[in-house]
Amino acid sequence: MRGVIMHEPGDVRVEERPDPTIEAPTDAVIRIVAACVCGSDLWPYRGADAPDQQLMGHEYVGIVEEVGDEVRTVAPGDFVVGSFVISDNTCPICTAGYQSRCVNGIFVDGGIGTQAEFARIPHADGTLVATPGQPDDDLIPSLLAASDVLGTGWFAADAAEVGPGKSVAVIGDGAVGLMGVLAAKQMGAETIIAMTRHVDRQNLAREFGATHIVEERGDEGVAKIRELTDGLGVHSAIEAVGSQESMMQAIRSTRPGGHVGYVGVSHDVELPGGELFFGLVHLHGGPAPVRRFLPDLIELIWNREIDPGKVFDQTMSLDDAAAAYSAMDSREAVKVLLRPRSLHLSVQER
Amino acid sequence: MRGVIMHEPGDVRVEERPDPTIEAPTDAVIRIVAACVCGSDLWPYRGADAPDQQLMGHEYVGIVEEVGDEVRTVAPGDFVVGSFVISDNTCPICTAGYQSRCVNGIFVDGGIGTQAEFARIPHADGTLVATPGQPDDDLIPSLLAASDVLGTGWFAADAAEVGPGKSVAVIGDGAVGLMGVLAAKQMGAETIIAMTRHVDRQNLAREFGATHIVEERGDEGVAKIRELTDGLGVHSAIEAVGSQESMMQAIRSTRPGGHVGYVGVSHDVELPGGELFFGLVHLHGGPAPVRRFLPDLIELIWNREIDPGKVFDQTMSLDDAAAAYSAMDSREAVKVLLRPRSLHLSVQER
Structure with a gap:
């Protein structure tokens, strides 16, 4: 064969x-x-x-x-x-x-x-x-x-405890991130923020249920997400890249007590304990x-x-x-x- | 005053x-x-x-x-x-x-x-x-x-989703760890493993509800916990120290899908993304x-x-x-x- x-x-x-x-x-x-x-x-x-x-x-x-x-x-x-x-x-x-x-x-x-x-x-x-x-x-x-990709995006949304009325940020505009948007929509999220600067992926994200698009990254991206969530951060973040930058963006975009679901295969990531500790978020993820x-x-x-x-x-x-x-x-x-x-x-x- | x-x-x-x-x-x-x-x-x-x-x-x-x-x-x-x-x-x-x-x-x-x-x-x-x-x-x-200390140990057990019939490892034998043992007992855990090599703290842990004591640390401690849990690791780990060693011990002692509740104030901790990812545990903690x-x-x-x-x-x-x-x-x-x-x-x- x-x-x-x-x-x-x-x-x-x-x-x-x-x-x-x-x-x-x-x-x-x-x-x-x-x-x-x-x-x-x-x-x-x-x-x-x-x-x-x-x-x-x-x-x-x-x-x-x-x-x-x-x-x-x-x-x-x-x-x-x-x-x-x-x-x-x-x-x-x-x-x-x-x-x-x-x-x-x-x-x-x-x-x-x-x-x-x-x-x-x-x-x-x-x-x-x-x-x-x-x-x-x-x-x-x-x-x-x-x-x-669907199963993985779904798991990420499940791990991020997406649910009715909640706000969700999706970091990563690859197929898994886009499936995370679809899953968040199915799970009843009210605000679904897709982070992408590519117009075709923005359109696909909107088609799958994104209510907001954020093009900024890093600290600016986090600031934009806070703006959209009364300064508090999202209830749920879906991380679908696996890099240090995307993990930190997910963690920093999430309010205290909120949930980060991460499914991007982790590469060269080191999470700083002090920031995690005072962030008070939930972290869950891995191979879906x-x-x-x-x-x-x-x-x-x-x-x-x-x-x-x-x-x-x-x-x-x-x-x-x-x-x-x-x-x-x-x-x-x-x-x-x-x-x-x-x-x-x-x-x-x- | x-x-x-x-x-x-x-x-x-x-x-x-x-x-x-x-x-x-x-x-x-x-x-x-x-x-x-x-x-x-x-x-x-x-x-x-x-x-x-x-x-x-x-x-x-x-x-x-x-x-x-x-x-x-x-x-x-x-x-x-x-x-x-x-x-x-x-x-x-x-x-x-x-x-x-x-x-x-x-x-x-x-x-x-x-x-x-x-x-x-x-x-x-x-x-x-x-x-x-x-x-x-x-x-x-x-x-x-x-x-x-009680509120913090309680939060750690809550964050670790301790519950009836579950196995729990408590890393840290200070007051918060001991309170974690008490909380785990109250929440109905079946197996409560206190990790301590101090006889007086072992006795206090048993008084608060510990069913097992593990004196080993690091990889040996993890191996001992796996022995006590059919090779799978505990459902829940309570981390009450805040060091790299104790965090990794908590994460490595927990089975895939299990929960780590961490409340030791984090000092010089860097969590390796790849190990976290493939570990597939839940992490939650911070100031209680x-x-x-x-x-x-x-x-x-x-x-x-x-x-x-x-x-x-x-x-x-x-x-x-x-x-x-x-x-x-x-x-x-x-x-x-x-x-x-x-x-x-x-x-x-x-």
Whole structure:
């Protein structure tokens, strides 16, 4: 089969790899219908992490080809959405809702890699969720979004305790930040402030529910947010970048007693204890336990109550993965959907 | 009147200061019945903060002498307990339960100083809570504890979302840590692990409700906690020191999805973003909004359901404040209660 390998920063290739097979009775092998490039894939692409021949891709929807003897909840032919972390969904950490730290957890990145034609998914019952039937083609981008960016933005909003009547600042205008805006809207937030200086992303943010746009960053951005919140700061901040600047902006934008939900993969961040202490905010975040939210998110998408798939502004063939990485790296694209050539159906143009 | 001034690290003196008077219509002047030395007073005492003629003391119980025209909820003659931060208790931050960051907040330390015979308490209605009547003398240490260490330990347990059936690790064996043990017991925790290597503090921790003692620190301490929690870590950690080591011990002892409540005044702490991110814990803490908890804590004490006053193991005259600081600095005393000479009644010996 064909699959994406990152040899070194900036060097993305689509190459032949062995077809995956069932190795354990809890495995499933799925045919990937759509995958995509994640903002977090740009960290190794830009050299912040060492890729070293890494099998890329952790977002995916697909059709089950084959299952092991112990798999009960998905069957060949099912259309499935999976999380970017393999989870058994039965351990005490999973049952508490933290499947992304399952005691048997495996990150799909690296070991599996779903920017490919097929993938072996361990702990299929605990990782995959079948849709109610075969989806219309125009639902595929939204279902794919649920696999990571929607689930992650949703977790960030949940971690930030977004709720009816509250004010929310969203730091980060990538796909996850935009999904955070959508989640905040769904959760009933009254004021949703998207921080972005890119007109196309401002428009998308407004479409997803942003009530205010703040273009300023750093201290000026924080001052602007205070202006919009009676000088107090927001109830909830969603951090979707992972840098020192964005974390501090989130913390400083939040009122005492408020909540920061952070999901940007942390790079070179050191949080100053004294400022955290006197800030009196709540901090919660990390790799999103997407599996917790998948059943509800699939239902919202299936019923066409949300349309997160709008976050994909380009569709390419899996064979063009290098161009997809490049478009996201340069921020020409918000998020690129990849379809294996064999299944390169027409995705609704957006 | 007489009051404690710290001239420089290690130099604590009791000196004459002007008697406080009503300056604003929301003020009260109280006669201090008991005050004490706080673990946080040891930071400037040891030179970690610059005291510079600081008026010391922020824990207090007393009798109202005089009130301004707008004070409604306390009257001359009332016995009152106050928080270590002045709060109006009406601003949006206060009404959300974060009175320690009241928009009109003032730290009692520095500007007021309750290691003294009298104190002017601004925003008396929002800061002070009257007891149901004049307390028996043996209740005074417990009521004084409510003013900070009990309220702070309680907030830490609340921030760590301690609850029935949960496991809790308490890092820090000072008065606040011990109060965290008491709070965890009251909140129904099943496993309460006190981390201390001092036999007298171990005994006090057990008396307050600790089910396990861990003497190890650092990585070994974390390993021990994992052993006691099926390898997962605790649901809740209470951090009551404020150092890098204790914060990391709290974070590393907590399972993914668990909660760290931190109340040790942060000194030279830098939290590594990557470890926080993948740890997936909740972090919340800072200066405790004691005022939120005071009414309930006073009721528990008044009904003799809790006896936090046991945390005071020495009582001295206010005039002996220097000896009190020294006893706490050397850890001979867990916590020293100070009584102005004029009110140096017999406190039940413990």
